[in-house]
Amino acid sequence: MRKPEAHDLLALWERGAPRHPLDRSALLCAWARPELPVESIADLPLGEITASVLRLRVACFGERIRAHVDCEGCGERLQLSVSIPDVLQPVAEPVLRDVEAGGARYRPPCLRDLAAAAGERDTERAARLLLARCRLDGGGDDAARSSELSVLEIENALEVADPNADIAFEVRCEACGHLSTAQLDAAELLWDEIDVHARALLADERLRPNGGGLGRGRSTLVRRRAHYRRRAVSEREIAGGRHDFPVSRYQPSAIQCQAS
Numbered sequence: 632m633r634k635p636e637a638h639d640l641l642a643l644w645e646r647g648a649p650r651h652p653l654d655r656s657a658l659l660c661a662w663a664r665p666e667l668p669v670e671s672i673a674d675l676p677l678g679e680i681t682a683s684v685l686r687l688r689v690a691c692f693g694e695r696i697r698a699h700v701d702c703e704g705c706g707e708r709l710q711l712s713v714s715i716p717d718v719l720q721p722v723a724e725p726v727l728r729d730v731e732a733g734g735a736r737y738r739p740p741c742l743r744d745l746a747a748a749a750g751e752r753d754t755e756r757a758a759r760l761l762l763a764r765c766r767l768d769g770g771g772d773d774a775a776r777s778s779e780l781s782v783l784e785i786e787n788a789l790e791v792a793d794p795n796a797d798i799a800f801e802v803r804c805e806a807c808g809h810l811s812t813a814q815l816d817a818a819e820l821l822w823d824e825i826d827v828h829a830r831a832l833l834a835d836e837r838l839r840p841n842g843g844g845l846g847r848g849r850s851t852l853v854r855r856r857a858h859y860r861r862r863a864v865s866e867r868e869i870a871g872g873r874h875d876f877p878v879s880r881y882q883p884s885a886i887q888c889q890a891s
Contacts, residue, residue, distance in 0.1 A: 632663065632690045636752035637832055640691065647822060653746055656680055656818035673746075676739035678722070678795030684817040685715050692824055696815075700802055704809025711813065718815065720794035729767055732788035733781040736767045739793035755849055758782070765789075803843035 635643070643662060647655045657672045663683040672680075688696075696718075699710045729738045744764045751757040760786055790797070798815040808854070 632688055635662075635687075639789065640825055641829050641832055644825050647825070649797050652819060652822075653749065655822050656684065657742055658685045659687060659818055659821060663690075673742045675741055676728075676793045676796065677741060677745070678720075678793035680717055681795045681798060682722075683816045685719060688817065688821045688824070689715055689823070696820065700811075700813045700818070702802075702804035702807065702809055703811045704804055705807040707804055707806040709804060713800070713815075718798055718800070720798075722794060723792070724882055727792035730788040730792045731815075732785040737762065737765045737785055737789060738767055739789055739796060740765055758786075760791065871873055878881065 657680075660675065660680045660683045661667070661669055661672050663686060667675075684735065695717045696711070696713050696715060698713075699708050700711060702707055710775070711836075727739075730738050731737075740761050743763050747764060748757040748760045751760060759782070781879065798817070799812050800815075801810060801814045803810050833864050
């Protein structure tokens, strides 16, 4: 994967700023996987989305992630430093596209499924809705009524088939000794970094139209910077932008509900 230039990151930021987080996940994955048809992104297993986004993160900002998490026990802020190659889990070959568990066959969830469950506030009901959508033999209602033990069996089987769908690691607080689990949202992490980087580029005083010696990428940055200053774009104005590549086109009510 080629290293994105400054104007690439700014273009990505412009396209992703008005979007729902699920849409941004699809956008980042599409940028990382240009060989795939755009319409196929929303149907990829979530772990494949995560792995693609993290590889894009390596190309943009390197392998090392420095972040923090607040201790659930005492509230102490804990600094984290992890390596992306260490975080990504190996995937079975050939890739498992469906598994048998709980007396039925299931496929790993995709962004389309998350969009369908985005409006469900009850986490238990949302999890069962995902399982019902992922059941391949047409018994969705049965999946939604599965026992807690059966749901656990299905979730464990899906984790084996798609190990990067939910990346988490244990964190122990040095202050109080509390052990908790920190989850890594790859798309949210990368988007936050792109957002910070893009805003810094737009504010960079070195990018002056009369600075001389600007290449094509820098000239693009200058034009965009001037464009934003003329419009005095606020966060509210950005949020009202057009979605030209949304997952929301597949499940509009779910995404719009969350984005409002």
